[in-house]
Amino acid sequence: MMSTTHNLAGVIGKGMISTLGNTVAETRGALYQPVPRLPELPRRVATTLSLPVFEVADLAPDTGIPGGFSLQLLRHALREALDDAKLAGGDLAGKRVGVCMGTTVACQLNDIPFYATLRSGALPPARPLNNYIAGNPAEWIRRELGLNGPALTISNACSSGADAIGIGLLWIRQGLCDLVIAGGTDELNRVPLVGFNALGVCAPGPCRPFDADRAGLNLGEAAGVVILAPADAAAGDRAVCAVAGYGNSADAFHITQPDPEGHGLERAIRLSLDSAGMIQPGDIDFINAHGTGTPANDRVEAIVFHRLFGAAARFLSTKALTGHTLGAAGAIECILTLLMLEESTVPASMRFERLAADMPCGPLRSPCRLPAAQWALSTSLAFGGANSALVMRRR
Amino acid sequence: MPDLYLQNCRVFSRFTTPLSEDDLKAVRIACSLRRADRFTTLAAAAVKAPAGQAFPATLPPSTGLITVSAFGPHKTVFATLDDILDYPEDMILPVRFSHSVHNAAAAYLGTILAITGPTFAVTGFEAPLFAALELAQTLLHAAACPLVLLIGIEERGSLTQAAPALAPERFPTEPEEIVCAMLLSTEATAGSRRVIHERHPGTGTGTGTGTGTSQPAAAACTLGLSEAAIRQLAESDNTADLRLSPEHAADL
Numbered sequence: 001m002m003s004t005t006h007n008l009a010g011v012i013g014k015g016m017i018s019t020l021g022n023t024v025a026e027t028r029g030a031l032y033q034p035v036p037r038l039p040e041l042p043r044r045v046a047t048t049l050s051l052p053v054f055e056v057a058d059l060a061p062d063t064g065i066p067g068g069f070s071l072q073l074l075r076h077a078l079r080e081a082l083d084d085a086k087l088a089g090g091d092l093a094g095k096r097v098g099v100c101m102g103t104t105v106a107c108q109l110n111d112i113p114f115y116a117t118l119r120s121g122a123l124p125p126a127r128p129l130n131n132y133i134a135g136n137p138a139e140w141i142r143r144e145l146g147l148n149g150p151a152l153t154i155s156n157a158c159s160s161g162a163d164a165i166g167i168g169l170l171w172i173r174q175g176l177c178d179l180v181i182a183g184g185t186d187e188l189n190r191v192p193l194v195g196f197n198a199l200g201v202c203a204p205g206p207c208r209p210f211d212a213d214r215a216g217l218n219l220g221e222a223a224g225v226v227i228l229a230p231a232d233a234a235a236g237d238r239a240v241c242a243v244a245g246y247g248n249s250a251d252a253f254h255i256t257q258p259d260p261e262g263h264g265l266e267r268a269i270r271l272s273l274d275s276a277g278m279i280q281p282g283d284i285d286f287i288n289a290h291g292t293g294t295p296a297n298d299r300v301e302a303i304v305f306h307r308l309f310g311a312a313a314r315f316l317s318t319k320a321l322t323g324h325t326l327g328a329a330g331a332i333e334c335i336l337t338l339l340m341l342e343e344s345t346v347p348a349s350m351r352f353e354r355l356a357a358d359m360p361c362g363p364l365r366s367p368c369r370l371p372a373a374q375w376a377l378s379t380s381l382a383f384g385g386a387n388s389a390l391v392m393r394r395r
Numbered sequence: 396m397p398d399l400y401l402q403n404c405r406v407f408s409r410f411t412t413p414l415s416e417d418d419l420k421a422v423r424i425a426c427s428l429r430r431a432d433r434f435t436t437l438a439a440a441a442v443k444a445p446a447g448q449a450f451p452a453t454l455p456p457s458t459g460l461i462t463v464s465a466f467g468p469h470k471t472v473f474a475t476l477d478d479i480l481d482y483p484e485d486m487i488l489p490v491r492f493s494h495s496v497h498n499a500a501a502a503y504l505g506t507i508l509a510i511t512g513p514t515f516a517v518t519g520f521e522a523p524l525f526a527a528l529e530l531a532q533t534l535l536h537a538a539a540c541p542l543v544l545l546i547g548i549e550e551r552g553s554l555t556q557a558a559p560a561l562a563p564e565r566f567p568t569e570p571e572e573i574v575c576a577m578l579l580s581t582e583a584t585a586g587s588r589r590v591i592h593e594r595h596p597g598t599g600t601g602t603g604t605g606t607g608t609s610q611p612a613a614a615a616c617t618l619g620l621s622e623a624a625i626r627q628l629a630e631s632d633n634t635a636d637l638r639l640s641p642e643h644a645a646d647l
Contacts, residue, residue: 195475
């Protein structure tokens with residue numbers, strides 16, 4: 001995706017909640033713990049399936065908020081991001097503030113009791129329908145904060161959060177917005193849990209991204225929000241890190257399987273490098289991969305990384321720490337990548353032990369100190385063959 | 396921001412050219428959509444139905460693709476819930492679940508049309524078509540693609556049918572079933588129409604409280620388009636500027 005200019009979107013605020021922590025500060029500490037938390041059987045989600053998941057436990061459900069737990073996670077991350085950016089309510093007055101959010105669960109009315117009543121021929125209570133409508137993430141933030149810029153909710157399955165931040169970058173570049181609130185949110189929910197299980201992609205134990213014995217993914221839940229500002233404006237100029245490039249390309253191959261040769265992913269990565277100012281693959285210091293732990297996804301990513309970045313490609317997956325958080329994944333992985341750039345250290349790719357015979361290269365086995373790291377890439381792949389890549393830069 | 400031009404447009408609705416189930420069956424066969432749901436078939440019909448105005452048979456591979464819908468494939472979501480209600484959790488059909496996501500239709504369209512440009516599924520209730528038009532303009536301005544194919548889809552089902560009874564203040568009438576295909580670029584060509592759309596429908600003050608309880612003023616169904624706007628969109632021989640505003644939705 002070539003852009004007319006190569007200017008950056010400074011990240012002036014970050015907010016994140018996942019099983020790594022309820023705040024960015026907690027997340028920063030947990031990211032480098034040598035022994036990660038293990039996924040557990042669901043507690044809040046009623047299911048008969050014995051599938052380990054990464055469930056946020058320290059946030060009591062608030063029934064007063066529309067959109068279910070996804071919006072509650074989003075509100076939590078949004079407040080932290082606004083605080084981090086030192087933006088109180090009145091500070092947004094008179095500014096052109098855009099909102100771009102990714103989600104999968106919050107844009108489906110999958111309330112089972114509601115539907116059971118509806119299909120019986122009776123009229124269910126209106127509240128689930130009204131909450132579903134009021135809970136569209138981008139529209140909800142725009143209303144809640146009294147904003148007047150564009151509001152866009154993207155539902156590109158597992159790349160939604162990355163796409164939302166990528167579009168936020170374009171809005172900043174094009175002068176459409178003074179500030180952009182971008183990110184993603186998704187709760188752990190019974191419908192995707194049984195759905196992913198039906199697809200045969202859930203691991204019976206903790207996921208092992210890129211490992212020869214990987215057996216699938218663990219679902220998780222999270223929200224991640226970044227506040228973007230033009231890097232040539234005062235606030236953006238003070239930002240330590242920036243979003244620098246974005247690429248998106250479709251496989252046009254299959255509804256659930258990625259193109260086995262990864263041509264769509266390669267296109268997305270190349271477009272993101274071009275968008276970051278025609279930087280070269282060799283400029284990328286490390287990659288935060290999608291790395292779900294499914295055989296197909298991890299193989300494709302390893303093949304593409306090897307083809308583009310060579311046998312010494314430095315990459316990891318953070319999904320062994322957070323689970324696969326679907327529409328939030330691209331957003332929280334952008335934030336985790338920014339933290340790695342800030343810390344100049346990339347953690348080991350957890351639970352990777354042995355390289356599979358069909359993979360040309362493997363992820364980092366141990367933490368890697370990179371004092372001069374300047375450029376990082378985060379990749380996202382999704383249902384339907386959607387591929388996205390974000391380039392982040394430490395300034 | 397450069398102007399946006401509508402190169403081609405097809406609108407299927409009861410106000411314009413209606414689509415029959417036979418039309419959808421023909422599209423299903425022509426596009427090999429044996430396993431796809433009706434929502435995806437509607438999306439494919441937007442460009443492939445034999446009825447309606449002419450539409451380019453092929454598009455450049457780098458064309459961008461945006462689908463937009465408020466309710467999305469809600470019938471398929473409910474079919475997945477049927478499985479959960481009627482069978483053990485480990486016996487639900489994977490094909491139903493994989494088609495219940497908003498971007499399944501975009502994935503099929505990309506394959507049918509062999510386009511690999513930037514691809515998005517957009518959803519919203521306040522003014523979804525306008526949000527999608529804004530995204531199209533953003534992608535074109537970024538030179539991410541030479542053209543954007545924007546497909547709007549609202550499917551009729553038990554949820555839309557129940558909406559007026561459940562929330563009459565929000566849905567005075569049942570949301571209409573509609574499918575439209577808009578081929579957009581930033582260059583005027585013979586027969587193209589300049590699209591003038593309200594870019595910032597909100598009138599916010601930036602002083603919101605964030606208490607979490609706000610409600611949309613109204614749920615703009617039918618993609619946020621009024622009957623008049625739908626008819627205007629379908630005027631293939633009209634080259635006058637096409638003015639679209641979210642306020643048009645109020646009279647539907």
